[in-house]
Amino acid sequence: MRKVEALVDRDFAIGETDRRLFGAFVEHLGRCVYGGIYEPGHPTADARGFRGDVLALVKELAPTIMRYPGGNFVSGYNWEDGVGPVEQRPRRLDLAWMSTETNQFGTNEFMDWCRAAGIEPMMAVNLGTRGPDAARNLLEYCNHHGGTAWSDLRRAHGWEQPHDVKFWCLGNEMDGPWQMERKTAEEYGRVAAETAKLMKWLDPSIELSACGSSSRTMATFGAWEDKVLEHTFDHVDYISLHTYLNNYAQDTGAFLASPDMMDWFIEEVVAIADSVAARRRSRKRIMLSFDEWNVWYRTRRRAADRVKPGWPVAPHILEEVYTMEDALAFGGACISLLNHADRVKSACLAQLVNAIAPIMTENGGPAWRQTIFFPFADFSNLGRGRVLQARLDSPTYAATYYDPRGSDDHRFPLPETPYCKLSVVHDAAGGHLTIFALNRHLSEPMPFETVARGFKGLVLESAHQLSHDDPQAVNTREAPDRVAPVRLGGVEIAGERVGATLPPASWNVIRLRAAS
Numbered sequence: 001m002r003k004v005e006a007l008v009d010r011d012f013a014i015g016e017t018d019r020r021l022f023g024a025f026v027e028h029l030g031r032c033v034y035g036g037i038y039e040p041g042h043p044t045a046d047a048r049g050f051r052g053d054v055l056a057l058v059k060e061l062a063p064t065i066m067r068y069p070g071g072n073f074v075s076g077y078n079w080e081d082g083v084g085p086v087e088q089r090p091r092r093l094d095l096a097w098m099s100t101e102t103n104q105f106g107t108n109e110f111m112d113w114c115r116a117a118g119i120e121p122m123m124a125v126n127l128g129t130r131g132p133d134a135a136r137n138l139l140e141y142c143n144h145h146g147g148t149a150w151s152d153l154r155r156a157h158g159w160e161q162p163h164d165v166k167f168w169c170l171g172n173e174m175d176g177p178w179q180m181e182r183k184t185a186e187e188y189g190r191v192a193a194e195t196a197k198l199m200k201w202l203d204p205s206i207e208l209s210a211c212g213s214s215s216r217t218m219a220t221f222g223a224w225e226d227k228v229l230e231h232t233f234d235h236v237d238y239i240s241l242h243t244y245l246n247n248y249a250q251d252t253g254a255f256l257a258s259p260d261m262m263d264w265f266i267e268e269v270v271a272i273a274d275s276v277a278a279r280r281r282s283r284k285r286i287m288l289s290f291d292e293w294n295v296w297y298r299t300r301r302r303a304a305d306r307v308k309p310g311w312p313v314a315p316h317i318l319e320e321v322y323t324m325e326d327a328l329a330f331g332g333a334c335i336s337l338l339n340h341a342d343r344v345k346s347a348c349l350a351q352l353v354n355a356i357a358p359i360m361t362e363n364g365g366p367a368w369r370q371t372i373f374f375p376f377a378d379f380s381n382l383g384r385g386r387v388l389q390a391r392l393d394s395p396t397y398a399a400t401y402y403d404p405r406g407s408d409d410h411r412f413p414l415p416e417t418p419y420c421k422l423s424v425v426h427d428a429a430g431g432h433l434t435i436f437a438l439n440r441h442l443s444e445p446m447p448f449e450t451v452a453r454g455f456k457g458l459v460l461e462s463a464h465q466l467s468h469d470d471p472q473a474v475n476t477r478e479a480p481d482r483v484a485p486v487r488l489g490g491v492e493i494a495g496e497r498v499g500a501t502l503p504p505a506s507w508n509v510i511r512l513r514a515a516s
Contacts, residue, residue, distance in 0.1 A: 002395060003447040004420045008388040010454030015342030015387060017425065020167070022380035023122065023348040024063035025292065026110070027071035029097050029355045034314035035363045036353030037113055038105045042364060049105075050113055053367040057359050058117050058352070061373060062380040065120040065167065067291055067348045068110050072096035074172050075128025075180040079138045082106020084157055095180055098307040099315055107142065108154075111163045121163065122291075122348070125195065127171030127188070127211075128181040132195040136202055139168070143203050167207050167346065169291065170195055170232075173214040173242065175224050185224045189231030196235035209238035209289040209346070216243065216265045217405040225269060229276040229286065238289040238346060241269055245329050246297035246403060252325055252471065254399035256440040256505075257417040259332030261401065262293070266340045288340075290347040293333055295326045295372065296356045301404075318355040322370040324483050324505075325471040331375035331507040332438050338379070338423040341387040349376060360477075368480035371473075374466050378509045382434045385427035394418035397440075420446060420502075426455075426514065433458065435510040439502040442471075446502040453496055457515040463488040467506035 026032055037058075040049035069077055073096045081090050081103045089103040107123075114121045123142070125135035137150050142163040144151035151162070173179050174188040183191070188211065196208050210232045213221040225239060243262055247255035266288060273286040299305035299318045308315040322330075337347050353359045358373035396416040403410045421438040433455060439446040452458065465488040473483050488508055492499045502508050 001419065001441060001444045001446050003449060004392070004394045006393070006422055006424070006450040007391040008424045008450065008452055010388070010426065010452070012389045013386040013426070014339060014389055017338065017341045017384055017387060018345040019384070020065045020120070020346040021337060021341065021344065022063055022383065023065035023067065023291070023346060024352045025067040025071070025348040025350040026069070026352050027355070028069050028073045028094065028101055029071060029351065030317040030319065031314050031354040031361070031363075032351050032357065033105050034102070036361060038109070039363065048109070048112060050116055051361070051367070054353060054359060054361060055117055057367055057369065061358060061377050063119060063349070063352070064380065065122050065346065065348070066114055066352070067122040067124065067169065070096065070124060070172055072172065072179060074124045074126050077126050078130070079107060079126070079134065083108055083141070093311055097317065098311065100311045100313045102313055107138075108157060108159050111159070120167070121165050122167040122169065123165050124169035124172055127174060127191055127195060128179060131191055132198050135195045136198040139199050139202055139206070143206070166205065167209070168199065169209045169240065170236070171211050174211045175218055175220055176214045185220065185227035189228045192228065193231040193235055196232060200235060207237040208235065209240050209291065210236045212239045212241050212269060214242050215405060216261065216268075217403055217408070217410045222268070222272060225272045226276060229273060233276055233280065233282070233284070233286070236286070238287050239269065239273060240289045240291050241265060242292040243290070244294055244296040244300070245333065246295070247325070247329075248297055248404060249402040251399065251402070252442060253397060253440070254401045254414065255325065255329050256332060257399045257414045258329060258401045259336045259421065260414060260417060261412060262333055262336040263339065266290070266336070266344060270343050287345040288343050290337060290344050292348060292350040294350050294356050295322065295330050296320055299356070319360070320356045321474050322372045323471060324371055324468040324473045327371035327375055327466060327483065328438060328440070328505060328507055330372040331436075332421050334375050334379040334383070335421050335423040335436055335438060338383055338387050338425060338436065362477055366477060368475055368477060370475055371483045374485050375507050378436070382509060382511060383425050383436070385425045385432070388424045388426055390422050390424055392418060392420060392422055394420040420448065424450065424452070431514055432461070433512040433514040435498065435512070437502055437508045437510070439504060439506045439508065442505050444504055448502050449497060449499045451496055452498060455496055455514050458493050458496070458498065459513040460491050460493055460510070461513045462511045463491045463500065463509070465503055465506045465508045467503045471505060
């Protein structure tokens with residue numbers, strides 16, 4: 001492969017990464033909560049039932065905000081079921097995942113878990129089977145100091161201080177036929193606007209996200225965002241996006257190209273949001289919350305992978321086992337999010353533990369890192385700062401990505417996919433310049449050079465890469481470190497030039513000390 005060259009300049013940035021860009025997601029789905037973050041009686045569990053081994057891995061992963069309690073689950077959830085004395089909480093049938101919800105873990109437990117993990121909570125309200133009144137009551141329960149029915153109920157339950165939740169989602173995927181009480185854009189826009197009004201009247205300090213399209217392949221995509229924002233523009237701060245990358249076609253090249261479609265999706269939603277602003281002659285800009293994203297396909301299509309008979313508690317469902325190949329596509333998605341830091345101000349990896357997750361556990365046993373754990377940990381721990389504009393000169397390849405949705409097959413030509421996908425982040429406060437580079441060529445090493453104009457005295461601090469001879473390699477209970485980062489050797493620095501050779505099919509991170 002000919003040399004890939006990139007040029008960045010200290011004075012030209014896309015935008016500053018918001019700390020909420022590095023979020024994740026806990027839903028009452030499978031073993032994400034029960035047997036995941038919460039397992040009383042586990043050898044590492046504390047007095048509250050929080051698994052200590054999982055908490056340690058979460059702190060290493062370093063998510064900054066956590067979405068809860070769903071997801072599809074929230075569209076049928078009565079939040080009152082999950083508060084108060086645990087022994088009095090009702091068991092309910094959950095129609096989202098056809099399982100039994102014990103409600104042993106609820107809002108207050110989630111807030112305590114977030115505090116233990118050092119993570120900001122993000123709450124979703126039910127706009128499926130419920131509406132504005134339940135939403136404003138939950139907000140009062142969480143955020144009001146006291147002296148009212150709902151705030152005093154929280155205090156009676158043992159949480160004297162308000163939870164002070166600042167970020168709230170107005171429902172989940174309300175465009176989807178799989179959703180409880182799916183709505184048209186008109187119906188959802190109206191109820192979301194009215195819910196937002198009540199919630200902001202109660203607590204003007206909160207930020208609200210309206211539901212965007214469940215995917216770019218939805219038949220209503222575009223028209224949905226336009227109509228929803230016509231209703232909610234004056235009341236919300238964000239609109240959401242959801243994407244799950246897949247390799248149904250068993251075409252690795254197309255799979256690794258698929259994160260580029262996240263770039264398209266983001267840019268299209270930005271254009272729609274700004275067109276709504278333009279029609280209103282408004283200088284307000286709606287930001288984007290990419291509050292569900294991941295690689296997911298093996299456990300997605302077959303009902304047997306999503307539903308177990310008999311309404312079980314915490315069934316083993318959606319437990320995707322991630323490969324080296326998946327980690328590469330996942331890393332490309334991280335780069336896409338970084339490169340839109342000007343408008344994507346919040347994002348949530350779906351999900352955190354066991355169900356399509358970077359962390360896997362065994363009930364009563366160990367926890368371990370899946371392959372996708374490592375790009376996310378790099379993204380979150382090292383991706384804070386100003387994302388610089390990069391001019392990239394890379395050879396390209398052609399691919400066709402396949403993304404099925406229901407009975408429709410969507411095939412997207414990707415005629416000029418750069419073999420290199422790149423993001424460069426400058427952390428001025430910490431004095432670092434970090435290069436994230438994905439080599440999408442499956443068989444050839446990539447000679448790579450970045451010119452970092454305006455940066456003097458660059459010094460290599462660390463460099464590592466994630467790759468494997470077997471693209472289907474996975475981490476398991478028996479072999480938890482089969483796929484893990486190793487040192488990237490041969491990094492050379494000459495003035496403003498940083499050079500390296502990136503292995504075939506690899507995720508690479510070069511961390512430089514930069515003079516202020």
